[in-house]
Amino acid sequence: MSQLEHRIWMDRALAQARLALRAGDVPVGAVVVHGGVVIAEAANQREVDQDPTAHAELLVLRRAAAVLGSWRLEGCALYVTLEPCTMCAGALVLARLPLLVYGAADPKAGAAGSLFNIVQDLRLNHRVEVVSGVLADDCGRLLTRFFQARRGGPRQDREQGGGPRQNKGQGGGPRQNKGQGEAPAKTGGRSPRRDPGEAPQWPSRVPDPTPVPFPPAVESHSPA
Amino acid sequence: MSQLEHRIWMDRALAQARLALRAGDVPVGAVVVHGGVVIAEAANQREVDQDPTAHAELLVLRRAAAVLGSWRLEGCALYVTLEPCTMCAGALVLARLPLLVYGAADPKAGAAGSLFNIVQDLRLNHRVEVVSGVLADDCGRLLTRFFQARRGGPRQDREQGGGPRQNKGQGGGPRQNKGQGEAPAKTGGRSPRRDPGEAPQWPSRVPDPTPVPFPPAVESHSPA
Numbered sequence: 511m512s513q514l515e516h517r518i519w520m521d522r523a524l525a526q527a528r529l530a531l532r533a534g535d536v537p538v539g540a541v542v543v544h545g546g547v548v549i550a551e552a553a554n555q556r557e558v559d560q561d562p563t564a565h566a567e568l569l570v571l572r573r574a575a576a577v578l579g580s581w582r583l584e585g586c587a588l589y590v591t592l593e594p595c596t597m598c599a600g601a602l603v604l605a606r607l608p609l610l611v612y613g614a615a616d617p618k619a620g621a622a623g624s625l626f627n628i629v630q631d632l633r634l635n636h637r638v639e640v641v642s643g644v645l646a647d648d649c650g651r652l653l654t655r656f657f658q659a660r661r662g663g664p665r666q667d668r669e670q671g672g673g674p675r676q677n678k679g680q681g682g683g684p685r686q687n688k689g690q691g692e693a694p695a696k697t698g699g700r701s702p703r704r705d706p707g708e709a710p711q712w713p714s715r716v717p718d719p720t721p722v723p724f725p726p727a728v729e730s731h732s733p734a
Numbered sequence: 735m736s737q738l739e740h741r742i743w744m745d746r747a748l749a750q751a752r753l754a755l756r757a758g759d760v761p762v763g764a765v766v767v768h769g770g771v772v773i774a775e776a777a778n779q780r781e782v783d784q785d786p787t788a789h790a791e792l793l794v795l796r797r798a799a800a801v802l803g804s805w806r807l808e809g810c811a812l813y814v815t816l817e818p819c820t821m822c823a824g825a826l827v828l829a830r831l832p833l834l835v836y837g838a839a840d841p842k843a844g845a846a847g848s849l850f851n852i853v854q855d856l857r858l859n860h861r862v863e864v865v866s867g868v869l870a871d872d873c874g875r876l877l878t879r880f881f882q883a884r885r886g887g888p889r890q891d892r893e894q895g896g897g898p899r900q901n902k903g904q905g906g907g908p909r910q911n912k913g914q915g916e917a918p919a920k921t922g923g924r925s926p927r928r929d930p931g932e933a934p935q936w937p938s939r940v941p942d943p944t945p946v947p948f949p950p951a952v953e954s955h956s957p958a
Contacts, residue, residue: 561796562805562829563787572785581786596852597828600821600845605786618857621824625857626850628820633842633849 511587513644516611519543519589520645523613526553526566527591527652533558537652540566540590542574542583549586550574566590567598571605582606591649593620593642599628603636611641613649735811737868740835743767743813744869747837750777750790751815751876757782761876764790764814766798766807773810774798790814791822795829806830815873817844817866823852827860835865837873 519541526539530553538554552569556562567590574588575581587609594602594612599621602610610622610629621628622640629638743765750763754777762778776793780786791814798812799805811833818826818836823845826834834846834853845852846864853862 556805560803560805561799562807563792563796563825564805565828568787572787575785579784581780581784581788583786595824595828596845596858597821597824600819600824601787604789604819604821619859621820626852628850634820635843 511609516589516641516644519548519587520591520611520613520649522548522551523566523589523591524645524648524652526551527649529553530555530566531652531656537656538566538590538592540570540588542570543587543589544574544578544583544585549577563597565595565598567594568601571601571607575605584608587611589644591645592616592653593622593624594629595619596621596626596628599626602629602638603631603634606636607638609639609641611644613642613644613646614653615642615646735833740813740865740868743772743811744815744835744837744873746772746775747790747813747815748869748872748876750775751873753777754779754790755876755880761880762790762814762816764794764812766794767811767813768798768802768807768809773801787821789819789822791818792825795825795831799829808832811835813868815869816840816877817846817848818853819843820845820850820852823850826853826862827855827858830860831862833863833865835868837866837868837870838877839866839870 522541523539526541527537528539530539531537533553533555535554535557540552541548542550550570550573552566552573554566555564555569558564567588570588570590571583574583574586578586581604583605586607588602588607589611590598591613593614593616594610595616596619612622615624617624619625622638623630623642628634629640631637746765747763750765751761752763754763755761757777757779759778759781764776765772766774774794774797776790776797778790779788779793782788791812794812794814795807798807798810802810805828807829810831812826812831813835814822815837817838817840818834819840820843836846839848841848843849846862847854847866852858853864855861
């Protein structure tokens with residue numbers, strides 16, 4: 511798929527993230543594309559549903575499986591505005607997802623290259639191809655706005671969206687990784703992730719003021 | 735909680751695993767205990783529901799959260815017959831689960847000490863206390879019987895239960911781990927997990943003929 515296509519589908523995921531924002535949930539959205547069309551969409555609904563598993567990725571996987579009538583999401587691509595956590599990354603492997611495209615990286619909890627690389631661990635029985643940084647600015651900005659608006663407000667836990675890292679106009683473009691090995695954790699991922707419910711740490715959970723570029727593209731999806 | 739209590743609740747999880755077996759799913763069951771009573775039960779339903787996320791642990795977490803009206807499972811213990819995978823281990827962390835008790839270890843996909851130790855990773859914002867090996871023989875035997883019955887049958891993917899390891903009468907008792915560090919992967923966990931849908935490997939997915947003892951108990955839940 512071309513970068514233009516990636517942006518089109520990520521824009522659909524962003525629309526879901528905005529729905530989450532309006533509902534008072536951390537703004538993360540996801541869509542599943544199959545055969546050139548969106549077959550499932552979901553917004554993060556943890557707070558609305560009071561369900562610890564209601565991340566956008568997990569919801570959209572379940573909806574896509576229901577549409578296809580199969581737990582194997584063959585031929586599907588999942589677009590999500592924030593790098594998946596360990597739960598969601600594990601679910602992508604279980605669903606045999608061929609392609610994951612995400613927007614903002616999450617150095618504090620991301621499991622698709624930041625803190626872990628579960629989606630490409632050689633010891634598991636499936637590897638997911640990953641494209642990252644697509645519309646990362648837009649994805650991260652939505653999260654930043656959410657956390658800034660809530661800063662100093664009533665106690666609220668902001669998981670799924672706690673630590674986005676924006677790719678602020680570095681021109682590095684999306685990072686593509688077709689490698690099969692376990693990616694080393696980024697430096698930013700080493701800091702312990704704090705539970706805001708126990709000790710509010712909002713300033714540490716919004717994107718760094720210093721722009722952090724994505725590594726240059728390693729390999730391209732579309733033939734040269 | 736005492737070992738007797740652990741066995742009582744694990745027996746309830748085993749009842750759920752048997753329900754999964756009858757429905758044609760990999761026999762894994764789970765219960766959530768809160769205030770001395772079971773507040774939620776679930777069996778693995780991946781095949782029945784054709785839902786890649788319908789592992790017993792994820793279903794029981796969602797049901798328990800619905801009962802409590804909160805995504806935070808404070809004061810809860812989750813009992814499951816097989817060591818959780820990466821998806822389920824990540825979900826336990828997200829739900830702030832205080833205690834996980836599991837039966838059979840899964841050296842090929844377990845994320846509570848075997849292949850990963852996501853539930854006790856210091857970089858994440860919550861650590862789960864783990865007790866393993868409770869009724870491990872019974873839990874593993876159910877899985878073994880399931881895979882043996884299916885061996886040579888029609889192609890079927892047997893995730894959530896692919897590689898149980900039985901604790902065959904070694905007298906080692908359950909292993910308890912209150913440590914906070916990342917546990918090293920067991921030797922058995924290094925072998926790549928094969929996708930049976932792509933290359934049937936049943937003999938490698940049933941428990942080793944050689945009994946593998948659990949390490950002796952490190953620390954006890956109940957005061958001496």
